[in-house]
Amino acid sequence: MPTSLLAALSGAAFGLSLIVAIGAQNVFVLRQGLRRSHVLPVVLVCAVSDVVLISAGVAGLGGILDRAPGVATAARVAGAAFLLGYAVLAARRALRPAEVEGLEAERGTGSRSAAVLTALALTWLNPHVYLDTVLLLGSVAASHGDLRWWFGLGATTASLVWFTALGFGARLVAPLFARPGAWRVLDGAIAVVMLAIAVGLLAGI
Structure with a gap:
């Protein structure tokens, strides 16, 4: 097997190990996929x-980035604040779904721009993105020398496949969410996940 292909496969495997873990970004993509709302x-x-x-x-x-710890601290604070707000909204959806749906419709928070901005915030305000994807993955890629870009290609391919499968594949389990009660359970779980991540970010400062 060519060494370039081996490097790409290593990058794909390593990239998936970082991406697949349950986190704020994955939970959001899953929810959008289940709602079939602005998935693409x-x-x-x-x-x-x-x-x-x-x-x-x-x-x-x-x-x-390793020589600028202030950047990571700022990202932790901003990310925690955003996640706390998202956790509150998810908790309200779980407790009073009809009221929140009406409020979202009134404010247009179900729009494409709102979905895109939320995805951007959950991605770029997450300090783990910089610690894992930039620092850790970058270090592992560097160990492949001249083949590091093949490693990066494998990681980016894995990312594209994962998010596509998560977003568009969510419809396969959509029948499980035919009842409003299932959505309340999901939103309650989302609130807990977001809150836990936010607390973890603040604890790391």
């Missing part, structure tokens, strides 16, 4: 963002 732009935002971040890591940007 949300998937594109997440995938393209990963391409940019992975490319930055492979190019060596991680070394610069």
Whole structure:
């Protein structure tokens, strides 16, 4: 097997190990997929963002970020604040779904622009993106020497496949959410996940 292909497969496997873990971004993509709401732009935002971040890591940007700890701290605070707000909204959907749906319709928070902005915030305000995708993945890619860009190609391909499968594949389990009660359980779980991540971010400062 060509060494370039081996490097690409290594990048795909390593990239998936970082992406597949349950997090704020994945939960949001899953919910949009279940609702069949603006799935394509949300998937594109997440995938393209990963391409940019992975490319930055492979190019060596991680070394610069490693010497600027203030950037990570600022990202933690901003990310925690956003996630706390999202957790509150998810909790309200779980407790009073009809009221929140009416409020969202009134404010237009179910629009494409709102979905895209939320996806951007969940991606770029998450400090783990910089620690894992840029620093860690970039370091592993560097260990492949001249084949590091093949490693990066594998990681970006894995990211594209994952977000596409998560967003568009969610419809396969949509029948499970035919009852409003199932959505309340999902939103309650989302609130807990978002809150836990936010607390974890603040605890790491």
